[in-house]
Amino acid sequence: MRIATWNINSVRMRLDLLLRLMEEESPDVICLQETKVVDPDFPLGPLAERGYVHAHVHGMKSYNGVAILSRLPFESHDVQHWCGKQDCRHALAHLPGGIELHCVYIPAGGDIPDPAVNEKFAHKLQFLDEMTHWLRTERTPDRRMVLVGDLNIAPLEQDVWSHKELLSVVSHTPIEVEKLSAMQDSAGWVDAMRRFVPPSEKLYTWWSYRAKDWEASNRGRRLDHVWVTPPLAGALTGVTVRRDARGWEPKPSDHVPVIVDLDV
């Protein structure tokens, strides 16, 4: 089973690039974040034409939005809400083989890494706490689960272009890394990407739009993740980061697709 995850930054703006990803990688399931569209306007037709006839879309006007597109049928699907908001950041689906798939978009958290003065950062930390508590109480590590998405945190030193310079930059602060680690512990999650790329090696999934030349400066961060629970860890056969997609014409997303293969 091949699962892709991508923060597409508007599914309507980048429909052609989504079709390209489908053609080139042929994933069974695609999880999207930042679809930025209400459900009735989601472009389901062209996706169904390519075999992705099962779609679980969960979007809102202008912001956020997640979707699970699949060639495989869902046994069921659902959404989760966090921090008392209905802001379309978490969808899940039950895939064949008893696999529960979570598609997650964690809040970016604004610019100032202080919850006392920045309510967006406070929201991010609370989101992490609530989701961690839910996973710990409602799920157990013996379940077959996959969690993917834009978690907006780069936890390891080699997940950012400069560990030192980013220690006080939202996405790589110690408090965020600590809370992401607690979430990872909540259901025994395994970091699938780092099963195939050693932690000593740089690995990024996002490069800012604001760089003059993203490729030359290469100031990236690993904000997008693939986690699996222990029963699926042995089934992992590979992970692909489509770095080249950062340069896709005519208009790339600032995130690139991550693809995981499972022998199930």
Add this chain to the structure above:
DNA sequence: ATGGTAGCGTAGCTA
């Protein structure tokens, strides 16, 4: 020293 780009939707928010 603090701007730089992108999307939505048509001003300003969010990333």
